[in-house]
Amino acid sequence: MRLLADLNIAPRTVAFLRSLGHDVVRVDQALPPGADDSSIVASARQGGRVILTQDLDFSAIVALSGQSAPSVISLRLASSRVEKVNALLQVVLPGLEPDVRAGAIITVDEHRVRRRALPIP
Numbered sequence: 001m002r003l004l005a006d007l008n009i010a011p012r013t014v015a016f017l018r019s020l021g022h023d024v025v026r027v028d029q030a031l032p033p034g035a036d037d038s039s040i041v042a043s044a045r046q047g048g049r050v051i052l053t054q055d056l057d058f059s060a061i062v063a064l065s066g067q068s069a070p071s072v073i074s075l076r077l078a079s080s081r082v083e084k085v086n087a088l089l090q091v092v093l094p095g096l097e098p099d100v101r102a103g104a105i106i107t108v109d110e111h112r113v114r115r116r117a118l119p120i121p
Helices: 011-019 037-047 057-065 082-102
Strands: 002-005 023-026 050-053 072-075 104-108 113-117
Touching: 002 011, 002 037, 011 023, 011 082, 037 050, 037 057, 050 057, 057 072, 057 104, 072 082, 082 104, 082 113
Parallel strands: 002 023, 002 050, 050 072, 072 104
Antiparallel strands: 104 113
8 A cells, every 4th residue: 555654653653564565655754844734635646645644634634625535544543652553554454455546534443444435525
């Protein structure tokens, strides 16, 4: 999966996802410091990447855009400990591939994965 990891995704998680074979770029590697959320969405769209974040703003921006890309995977976890995030992503990411290819906003928490197809009417 081609991912654009927001700044709230730990560098250790980025490295872990790369070790699993994912093509992951962190926002601070792809955009200038201080890039706003709209610029991050535009970069993900242009690069064919899925936004991986813990920030709800990206879901709102993409939903309001009326477009079917980029997909967003939003983590809504009680703990942001790298080990917990990595273990969860290792389990859920393989099953999300069809959804992100079609265009979706996906919310992942400890107990479930919610999917909403894009564009949102």
